[in-house]
Structures are given as structure tokens and as C-alpha cells.
Amino acid sequence: MSKKKGKSSKNKGRKKRKIKSKKAPIIILLLFLIVGISSSLVSYNYYSLYQKGGIKLDKDNIGHNVNISIKTGTTSREISEALKSANIIDNSLLFYLKVKNDGVYKNFQAGDFVFNTSMDYDQIIETLQKPGQSDQLKLLVKEGQTQEDIAKILDEKGIVSYDDFMNACNTISFDYDFLKDLPKDSERESVLEGYLYPDTYYLSKNETAESIINKLLSRFNELYTDDMVKKANAMGLTTDEVVTIASIIEREVKYKPEKNIVASVVYNRLKQNIKLQMDATVLYAKKEHSDRTLISDTKIQSPYNTYYVDGLPIGPISNPSIDTIEAVLNPANTDYLYYVVKDDTTGEHFFTADYNEFLTAKDKYVKKFN
Known part of the structure; x- marks a missing residue:
């Protein structure tokens, strides 16, 4: 009986060791899952912040054109990294998450592209679908130009009419903190004068007066800290x-x-x-x-x-x-x-x-x- 007991205790010991060895891979797998879920949540929250406007892009090299060639088979992740390296975008992960989430990466083409450092994400994505083409219209607002000067330029370029731009400036309400405390005075001839930030902008052909004004105000909002x-x-x-x-x-x-x-x-x-x-x-x-x-x-x-x-x-x-x-x-x-x-x-x-x-x-x- 003592031999049986000894054998039984040995078997129990071996059994326990076998159970432990089976648990180890499961624990490792769980750790991987936790890390993966955490990374996904961080990425999702980061992308959500972008969607809600919680993250602002800092464009220091506004107005510079950059030529980039993309070969057949280049992944959207590699494209994101290339854009980051060329200072077209500030965060490759953020851009990658956007194109993956929206599904637009499927429409990206190989070829030669001309980007500008003032482009927003939507303009970059649009450009990546049309190699060798550019639907972007350049708007240069010089330092010291007035609201009326800008209206005339837009009218001459055939983007929006002088009257549409001036009326939009003086009648549409834009949601920016720096505009909330402006004196409500009828004697002001140009409501947004001073806040239409002078810079180089690239506009699409279907821009409206309101969307253009919003770009100029948004740039002021970025720079006036x-x-x-x-x-x-x-x-x-x-x-x-x-x-x-x-x-x-x-x-x-x-x-x-x-x-x-x-x-x-x-x-x-x-x-x-x-x-x-x-x-x-x-x-x-x-x-x-x-x-x-x-x-x-x-x-x-x-x-x-x-x-x-x-x-x-x-x-x-x-x-x-x-x-x-x-x-x-x-x-x-x-x-x-x-x-x-x-x-x-x-x-x-x-x-x-x-x-x-x-x-x-x-x-x-x-x-x-x-």
C-alpha cells in the first residue's frame, strides 16, 4: 500500500506540472490580446479626436510643393510614412487610420503626384486617386491684403464671385472663439477683416465662399495660440x-x-x-x-x-x-x-x-x- 501511495503522489505531481505547462500559452495569448485591444483603443481614440477636431495639424511649411512618386504595390501604410517623411502630413498613423477607416485606400493609384504642405487630409486623399492630375486651385493671400482684395482675387480666378464672398463674410456666422467677442457694431464695413489669415491655400473646384472663409479662419485659429x-x-x-x-x-x-x-x-x-x-x-x-x-x-x-x-x-x-x-x-x-x-x-x-x-x-x- 505504501508503494501505491508513493506512485500515486508522483503521478499527481506530474499531473500538476502538465496542467501548468498548458496554462502558459493561454496566459501569453491573453496578454497579446490585451495589448492588441489597448493599442486598438488608443488608435481609435486618436482617430476619433481627429474626426472631432480635437487634434490640430501644425503646418510650418505652408505653401511648398512636393513631388512624390508611388510605385505599384505600395501599401497605404508605406504611403502614409512617405507623406510624413516629406512633411506633407504630421502624423502617419493618424492618416493611415483615416484612409483605412474610410476605405479610400482602395482607390489610391501608382504614379507621380504633386502635393502641397497646406493640403488637408481630404485634399491629399483626393490627389492620391489622380496621378499626374491636379484639381487644386491655388489661392495666395498676401500679408496686409483686405477682405475686398481676397474677394477680387477669387472672382478673377473664377472660384467664387466677389459678391458671394463679401456677403458670406458679412452675413454667415462662423464658430470660432476669437470671433465671439467682436463688437457688434454696424459701422464695421467688413466683419471678418483681420482674421482671414494670409497664406497659400489649395482649393478644390467645388469650393463655396463659406468653405474658403472657413479655411482662412481655421488657419488663424491654429496660429493665434x-x-x-x-x-x-x-x-x-x-x-x-x-x-x-x-x-x-x-x-x-x-x-x-x-x-x-x-x-x-x-x-x-x-x-x-x-x-x-x-x-x-x-x-x-x-x-x-x-x-x-x-x-x-x-x-x-x-x-x-x-x-x-x-x-x-x-x-x-x-x-x-x-x-x-x-x-x-x-x-x-x-x-x-x-x-x-x-x-x-x-x-x-x-x-x-x-x-x-x-x-x-x-x-x-x-x-x-x-
Whole structure:
């Protein structure tokens, strides 16, 4: 009996070891499943954020064309990586998830493609289906151009009519935080002036005035950060006041290193309750592009004319770049109150805090240019 018991205990030991060896692969398989499900959830949540607008794409190289050749048999994952390497997209996984989820990767073609770093995902996907072709229409909005300038360009290119664009700007409500606090004033001639961000855009042929405006506003929304909002508030300024000052400087200053100096002039004059008397505001009120301002022009009774009104004009007079906005938020430390162009070629100015000195310089440089 003792032998049987011994044999029985040995068998039990072997049985236990066999059971353990069967459990090991199951545990490993479960671990793989857990990791796989977690990765899928992360990917799904990441893609969901994109769909909901929770992730914003940071395009630093706006406006650059990039040629890419895609060979037959290239997978959608490889295409995503190639686009990332060429700085067309910022996240290859995000793009890959979108094309897989939408099923559009099945329509991708092999061939030579021209992409632009300003394209959004839908435009890239559309391009990948048409090698050697481009349905994209280029819209270049220059720094300092106005809402009306943009309307004219779109009309000339046959994308949307001048009237449609202007009406859409002034009548359609767009859901952006920076627009919510705009003064509701009927005297403003252009509601979105200042916020139609100057950049290079690629549009499809079926764009509407509303969709184009949304692209321009969206670009402003990307670049005008929360930190800038906080900085403006700390300076006692609203976003609209920052953009208004920047819009004036954009039209006044040709020589970029002087932007923050002119910003200091604006602040210094405002503090001392001196009219800004910026010629760019006169020309906006006059609705005319010109290199010179006549004395008669300064008498135009317009809420945009800073020879006529105290303080800032009623709103922005152009669409400024982010560089100019940053200059407004980081003005130079000066006591300057006056400036006059001293070099007509570079656009450099002579600055002073003394009025008589200003008059002398003005007389000198006006004679020089005339």
C-alpha cells in the first residue's frame, strides 16, 4: 500500500506540472490580446479626436510643393510614412487610420503626384486617386491684403464671385472663439477683416465662399495660440485690439525689423492720448491703394480714419501675419512718438520722440523723395 501511495503522489505531481505547462500559452495569448485591444483603443481614440477636431495639424511649411512618386504595390501604410517623411502630413498613423477607416485606400493609384504642405487630409486623399492630375486651385493671400482684395482675387480666378464672398463674410456666422467677442457694431464695413489669415491655400473646384472663409479662419485659429490670448489679456488688450493694431502695422511697415518699434509708437501715442494719425487707416477709409496720403484725405470722416477718431480705428484694416501679431504682443521699449520714411527702397524709418525733430526729418526726406 505504501508503494501505491508513493506512485500515486508522483503521478499527481506530474499531473500538476502538465496542467501548468498548458496554462502558459493561454496566459501569453491573453496578454497579446490585451495589448492588441489597448493599442486598438488608443488608435481609435486618436482617430476619433481627429474626426472631432480635437487634434490640430501644425503646418510650418505652408505653401511648398512636393513631388512624390508611388510605385505599384505600395501599401497605404508605406504611403502614409512617405507623406510624413516629406512633411506633407504630421502624423502617419493618424492618416493611415483615416484612409483605412474610410476605405479610400482602395482607390489610391501608382504614379507621380504633386502635393502641397497646406493640403488637408481630404485634399491629399483626393490627389492620391489622380496621378499626374491636379484639381487644386491655388489661392495666395498676401500679408496686409483686405477682405475686398481676397474677394477680387477669387472672382478673377473664377472660384467664387466677389459678391458671394463679401456677403458670406458679412452675413454667415462662423464658430470660432476669437470671433465671439467682436463688437457688434454696424459701422464695421467688413466683419471678418483681420482674421482671414494670409497664406497659400489649395482649393478644390467645388469650393463655396463659406468653405474658403472657413479655411482662412481655421488657419488663424491654429496660429493665434492660447498663450497669445493670455499675453494680450495681461497687456490689457482684447484679441480684436491686437489684430487691429497688427493690421495697421502690416500696412504701415515694409521693413520687418521695425514692426515692434512701430508697435511701441502706437502704445506710446495711445497712453498720451495723441491721435495715431496712421496713413494706412486713411487709405482704408478712402478705399484706395496709394503710396501717398493727401492732406484732404486726412479729413475723411470715417471711424477707420485715425486722423479723425481718437484711439484705435473701429476695427482691423487688413489681414496681418502672425509675425506682425507677435510684434504687437512684444513691442520695443522706446519713447518714440513719431516716425517718417527715410529710405524709400527698404522702407526704413526715422524715429523720434521730439516733434520738432520729426518735422525736420519729414521735410528732409519728403524733399529727397520728391
